[in-house]
Amino acid sequence: MTERKEISVALAGNPNCGKSSLFNVLTGSHQKVGNFSGVTIEKHEGYLDYGSYRIRFVDLPGTYSLTPYSPEEIVTRNYLIDERPDVVVNVLEGPNLERNLLLTTQLMEMNIDFLAALNMIDEVEEKGISIDVKQLQRLLGCHIVPTSAKKRTGIDPLLAHIVRVYEKDIEIRKNKLSFRPVIEEAVDEIAGILRREKDLQSADTRWLAIKLLESDREVYHRVQQYPVWVKVELSLQEAMREAAKLYDSDPEMLITEDRHAFIRGAMKECVRFPEERKSTATDYIDMVVLNRLLGLPVFLFVVWAIFQITFTLGSPLMDMLETLFAALSGAIEPLLVNSTLRSIVIDGIIAGVGGVLVFLPNIVLLFIGLSFLEASGYMARAAFVIDKVMHRFGLHGKSFIPMITGFGCSIPAIMATRTLKSPTDRLATILIIPFMSCGAKLPVYVLLAGAFFPPDVAANVMFAVYLLGVVVALLSAKLLKSTVLKCDSEPFVMELPPYRWPTLHSVLFQAKIKAMMYVRKAGTLILAAVLIIWAVSNYPHSEEIDRWAASEASRIEESPLSAVDKKAETESLEYRAQSLQLQHSFAGRVGKVIEPVIKPIGFDWRIGIALVTGLAAKEVVVSTMGTIYALGQTDESSAELATILKNDPSFSRATALSLMVFVLLYIPCVAAVGVMKKEIGEWRPVLLYSAYVLVLAWLLSFVTYRLALVML
Amino acid sequence: MYMKMSELKVGDKAEVTSVKAEHAVRRRILDMGLIKGTRFKVLRVAPFGDPMEIFFKGMYLSLRKSEAEGISVHKIGYAGDGMPMSCDKEGRSCCGEAL
Ligand SMILES: Nc1nc2c(ncn2[C@@H]2O[C@H](COP(=O)(O)OP(=O)(O)OP(=O)(O)O)[C@@H](O)[C@H]2O)c(=O)[nH]1
Ligand SMILES: [Mg+2]
Numbered sequence: 001m002t003e004r005k006e007i008s009v010a011l012a013g014n015p016n017c018g019k020s021s022l023f024n025v026l027t028g029s030h031q032k033v034g035n036f037s038g039v040t041i042e043k044h045e046g047y048l049d050y051g052s053y054r055i056r057f058v059d060l061p062g063t064y065s066l067t068p069y070s071p072e073e074i075v076t077r078n079y080l081i082d083e084r085p086d087v088v089v090n091v092l093e094g095p096n097l098e099r100n101l102l103l104t105t106q107l108m109e110m111n112i113d114f115l116a117a118l119n120m121i122d123e124v125e126e127k128g129i130s131i132d133v134k135q136l137q138r139l140l141g142c143h144i145v146p147t148s149a150k151k152r153t154g155i156d157p158l159l160a161h162i163v164r165v166y167e168k169d170i171e172i173r174k175n176k177l178s179f180r181p182v183i184e185e186a187v188d189e190i191a192g193i194l195r196r197e198k199d200l201q202s203a204d205t206r207w208l209a210i211k212l213l214e215s216d217r218e219v220y221h222r223v224q225q226y227p228v229w230v231k232v233e234l235s236l237q238e239a240m241r242e243a244a245k246l247y248d249s250d251p252e253m254l255i256t257e258d259r260h261a262f263i264r265g266a267m268k269e270c271v272r273f274p275e276e277r278k279s280t281a282t283d284y285i286d287m288v289v290l291n292r293l294l295g296l297p298v299f300l301f302v303v304w305a306i307f308q309i310t311f312t313l314g315s316p317l318m319d320m321l322e323t324l325f326a327a328l329s330g331a332i333e334p335l336l337v338n339s340t341l342r343s344i345v346i347d348g349i350i351a352g353v354g355g356v357l358v359f360l361p362n363i364v365l366l367f368i369g370l371s372f373l374e375a376s377g378y379m380a381r382a383a384f385v386i387d388k389v390m391h392r393f394g395l396h397g398k399s400f401i402p403m404i405t406g407f408g409c410s411i412p413a414i415m416a417t418r419t420l421k422s423p424t425d426r427l428a429t430i431l432i433i434p435f436m437s438c439g440a441k442l443p444v445y446v447l448l449a450g451a452f453f454p455p456d457v458a459a460n461v462m463f464a465v466y467l468l469g470v471v472v473a474l475l476s477a478k479l480l481k482s483t484v485l486k487c488d489s490e491p492f493v494m495e496l497p498p499y500r501w502p503t504l505h506s507v508l509f510q511a512k513i514k515a516m517m518y519v520r521k522a523g524t525l526i527l528a529a530v531l532i533i534w535a536v537s538n539y540p541h542s543e544e545i546d547r548w549a550a551s552e553a554s555r556i557e558e559s560p561l562s563a564v565d566k567k568a569e570t571e572s573l574e575y576r577a578q579s580l581q582l583q584h585s586f587a588g589r590v591g592k593v594i595e596p597v598i599k600p601i602g603f604d605w606r607i608g609i610a611l612v613t614g615l616a617a618k619e620v621v622v623s624t625m626g627t628i629y630a631l632g633q634t635d636e637s638s639a640e641l642a643t644i645l646k647n648d649p650s651f652s653r654a655t656a657l658s659l660m661v662f663v664l665l666y667i668p669c670v671a672a673v674g675v676m677k678k679e680i681g682e683w684r685p686v687l688l689y690s691a692y693v694l695v696l697a698w699l700l701s702f703v704t705y706r707l708a709l710v711m712l
Numbered sequence: 713m714y715m716k717m718s719e720l721k722v723g724d725k726a727e728v729t730s731v732k733a734e735h736a737v738r739r740r741i742l743d744m745g746l747i748k749g750t751r752f753k754v755l756r757v758a759p760f761g762d763p764m765e766i767f768f769k770g771m772y773l774s775l776r777k778s779e780a781e782g783i784s785v786h787k788i789g790y791a792g793d794g795m796p797m798s799c800d801k802e803g804r805s806c807c808g809e810a811l
Contacts, residue, residue, distance in 0.1 A: 064740070064743040064744065065739075065743040067739055067743075069736060069739065069740055069743075095770065096769075096770055096771050098745060098769045098770065099744065099745045099769060099771060102743060102745065215735070252739075253731075253742070256742045256743075256747060257747055257748060260745065260747050273770075282772075286755075286756075286772075290756055290758070290765065291756075291759075292756070292757065292758070292759050293759070295758065295759040296759045380774075384758055384763060384765065384774045385758055385759055387758060387762070387763050387774075387776070388758060388759070388760035388761070388762045388763070389760065391762070391776075397763070421736070491733075491734075491736075491737040491740065491776070491778075491779050492763055492774070492775060492776040492779060493737070493740050493741055493744060493773070493774075493775045493776075493779055494773070494774050494775070495744070495771060495772065495773055495774075496765065496772040496773070496774055497772075498772075
């Protein structure tokens with residue numbers, strides 16, 4: 001077989017036009033798709049073998065224009081300008097063509113090989129919009145292929161055209177957009193000056209000139225280093241003066257206006273809208289969802305409903321899994337004759353890993369709920385409704401989108417802050433995202449709320465914990481923004497996409513991926529953590545305690561007690577011996593060191609150990625408690641952790657509440673801390689932040705514990 | 713009647729006459745297609761009175777009053793409610809048709 005020719009193809013377009021959807025269809029990948037702007041924040045690659053070609057597709061973050069605005073948009077611009085892919089596919093949102101064409105006009109100026117995918121053609125037809133593709137091709141000077149990533153139509157023609165553009169087998173002549181005379185004259189003059197510079201002769205001087213007139217900062221920096229800059233600057237000033245004199249404006253504005261005028265003309269020629277615009281579902285839904293009075297209640301209800309469903313629908317499924325694991329350990333136990341091995345399997349793996357796995361239904365439901373928010377188009381609405389509140393706390397409605405993502409997992413949420421333009425807003429948002437309680441903390445709440453509160457109250461206790469997280473997040477943001485992170489506030493200009501029904505397929509698919517990730521985590525990270533915990537809480541083993549227990553046992557045997565009393569005495573002795581052994585182990589000794597610090601907030605050393613190991617991943621809090629408490633049990637049959645806790649005299653409702661608050665607020669898992677460092681770029685804020693949350697978690701747990709002791 | 717976009721009421725229809733704002737913000741507003749001559753309708757304001765939502769060229773855009781301050785407009789009519797639909801006939805412009 002001959003080598004396949006590799007073509008690099010970039011997908012570029014406005015935010016939310018369906019680039020990632022198209023990318024997924026083309027390459028069979030599973031990049032995240034969502035109905036709001038700024039879903040994709042990094043470039044992603046995928047391959048497709050097509051005929052004698054190997055096409056490397058690159059999915060880019062969406063951008064409204066090639067003059068970038070927020071960090072994720074810079075990725076796109078740099079990719080298009082510096083990496084020069086062989087072919088650029090300009091993905092257009094069909095129903096929203098006019099705005100999308102602005103980027104197309106900028107691509108037209110760029111002297112690159114590109115074609116357009118007229119995406120969402122299904123919605124275009126549904127809305128009764130007719131587009132004269134042939135004529136539009138002539139005006140834009142590029143091939144246009146109607147596609148629908150949703151219905152998977154137009155994919156083959158798109159591929160065929162990509163190859164044709166690559167092979168320069170094109171029938172459409174490139175078109176050039178011309179500006180009004182003042183601008184054209186300035187462009188010619190500046191381009192002429194630039195051509196005199198040897199280094200720039202190979203560059204596209206017309207494009208550079210246009211960008212200079214548009215006050216593009218990066219091009220400024222690039223040209224400034226050459227001696228011709230002095231002349232260029234004079235010409236630019238001259239153009240400024242002319243624009244002011246003739247139009248009372250500036251070149252940047254005039255260029256934009258000319259582009260829009262061109263687009264307007266193209267729209268007029270090629271696009272027919274239905275005579276009368278019918279109200280759409282979006283219009284009706286928004287009358288309620290964005291209503292001045294109902295907007296906020298609807299928002300609160302939506303979030304409440306997600307957590308309610310997570311708990312109430314998840315609980316029966318969770319019970320089933322628990323029964324399953326109990327049956328499993330019952331079946332395995334007699335087979336394991338070696339007592340050490342038996343303890344590893346029963347107290348370690350089943351109590352620890354199984355104890356985490358039982359929450360799988362809750363986790364999946366939570367993610368289904370969140371992905372529904374993301375896919376439906378509600379995210380941008382939430383940002384709209386909540387912006388004013390966020391503004392009060394020094395933040396931005398757009399910060400709220402990553403915050404909601406943070407209910408799932410902090411890591412993608414922290415990365416999603418790249419859609420924020422202002423660096424201080426971004427830093428503040430990164431630092432408060434961990435307060436948005438993530439999915440990994442859910443097992444802790446379900447366990448504790450479920451064990452210590454009746455089912456109808458438990459879901460609301462959980463919701464209260466989540467709310468506390470949001471409140472702490474907002475207050476911390478206020479604190480940050482009014483002290484260290486003062487100054488520039490992010491402007492708020494945001495598109496609200498029409499509502500779109502997530503397809504059942506995509507929701508279920510997402511759920512499957514999340515479920516698999518959770519199981520994998522349980523089978524790797526959590527399993528490893530559990531084995532370590534088992535080892536450090538079993539060793540070193542004290543012979544002395546064994547001897548003491550043996551002598552005590554024989555003393556009881558010889559005493560003149562009744563058989564019933566003897567049995568009770570023996571049991572309590574065994575229990576004491578077990579806990580002495582635990583305290584003698586490594587884990588016990590370390591726990592004893594921490595204990596004085598956490599005693600005032602109601603925790604004993606066992607919880608202390610669980611909190612330390614919880615830094616690896618928050619689920620480990622549950623699995624550690626599962627193992628340690630199971631080891632402390634005297635009868636070998638493993639009871640569920642919830643039952644053990646309920647019967648443990650040192651564990652009360654107040655302890656449960658205090659622990660939930662502490663887990664909510666204290667240091668996030670190492671992976672999240674790592675991503676924080678990566679996104680912020682330095683350690684100092686992250687370390688300061690860690691100290692801050694430890695103190696805060698302790699204080700609020702203290703208050704919770706003391707209040708609960710008095711009130712419950 | 714000439715005024716700032718932030719002074720418009722829900723249901724008002726208007727045409728942009730100029731955009732003045734800090735450079736990057738202006739850039740973004742222009743990129744969204746809100747340029748001189750664009751007709752739009754004010755659909756609603758958010759629960760606490762800010763931001764506002766407008767409809768033009770077939771799309772829904774929200775922006776804060778502070779951003780809307782920089783946009784001068786010429787009010788051309790009133791369509792009563794917060795539905796984009798009601799801008800038929802003469803207001804069809806704000807749904808994507810020519811000015
Ligand atoms: N009806 C319809 N919807 C589509 C089509 N393609 C994408 N969508 C929907 O449009 C929305 C945006 O899709 P994405 O693929 O995430 O868009 P994107 O361009 O990658 O967005 P960013 O990464 O934010 O720039 C999602 O809700 C998709 O389900 C299509 O062909 N038809
Ligand atoms: Mg994307």
